[in-house]
Amino acid sequence: MQRFREILLILNIRRISAMHVHFKSNIFLAIFCLCMSAATPAYAEVRNYEVLLDGNLSPKGTGSEATGTAMLQVDTQTKSVNVLIAVKGLTIADLWDRLMETPIGPIHFHKYGAYDSATGSFVGNSELALPVPYGAAYSSTSDGFQVNLKDYQYEIGAKTLQSTLNFEDFVKSLDDGLIVLNLHTDAFNEGEIAGTVRKMP
Structure with missing residues (x-):
């Protein structure tokens, strides 16, 4: 039982870590899109x-x-x-x-x-x-x-x-x-x- 709890703890830690990386990736993607949008000429009309x-x-x-x-x-x-x-x-x-x-x-x-x-x-x-x-x-x-x-x-x-x-x-x-x-x-x-x-x- 103790071993099972340790495995669950490790999996939860990895899950939280993966979610953190995914969150940071989404933030980076949003910032990148914003920067690209700002760099695109807005005068075309x-x-x-x-x-x-x-x-x-x-x-x-x-x-x-x-x-x-x-x-x-x-x-x-x-x-x-x-x-x-x-x-x-x-x-x-x-x-x-x-x-x-x-x-x-x-x-x-x-x-x-x-x-x-x-x-x-x-x-x-x-x-x-x-x-x-x-x-x-x-x-x-x-x-x-x-x-x-x-x-x-x-x-x-x-x-x-x-x-x-x-x-x-x-x-x-x-x-x-x-x-x-x-x-x-x-x-x-x-x-x-x-x-x-x-x-x-």
């Missing part, structure tokens, strides 16, 4: 922007009666964009023929150096940031045309324009209100209607 297009954007307003709207969706994880543009008062045939024949297309996102709130205009030099290439994404509508460009890789577009603006700087410039969407036409090669890209709440 989809950001939405909108644009109102007209011929009045300073400093090079055209007075065009054409108007339009655009939606830009940016995936910061895949570094791709979706672009949806609806234009009234202009047709696809009105877009600048010379650019339609090139890989960069007649519609672009431009990045400006700064915005002067006193004059309501952009200042400094602008640089091409991202093209909206002409192709199957363009289609005619009853009162103009639309563009529906999906899953377009920023790196590919920037490379087409030989842009020096990397993806992170592009997103920051979007958030800072320094990106302009510009539509180039045969009548106004520098851009007939344009609009500032604004982040949606």
Whole structure:
């Protein structure tokens, strides 16, 4: 009987010891998962922007009666964009023929150096940031045309324009209100209607 009690005592001690090790292992696993979670980038998200297009954007307003709207969706994880543009008062045939024949297309996102709130205009030099290439994404509508460009890789577009603006700087410039969407036409090669890209709440 004494021997049996000794065996039970040894088994209980081992059981308690095993439970202690298991408990410590669970604590370690929880701490490890927490650390890994903290180390995982939290910025990956989809950001939405909108644009109102007209011929009045300073400093090079055209007075065009054409108007339009655009939606830009940016995936910061895949570094791709979706672009949806609806234009009234202009047709696809009105877009600048010379650019339609090139890989960069007649519609672009431009990045400006700064915005002067006193004059309501952009200042400094602008640089091409991202093209909206002409192709199957363009289609005619009853009162103009639309563009529906999906899953377009920023790196590919920037490379087409030989842009020096990397993806992170592009997103920051979007958030800072320094990106302009510009539509180039045969009548106004520098851009007939344009609009500032604004982040949606």
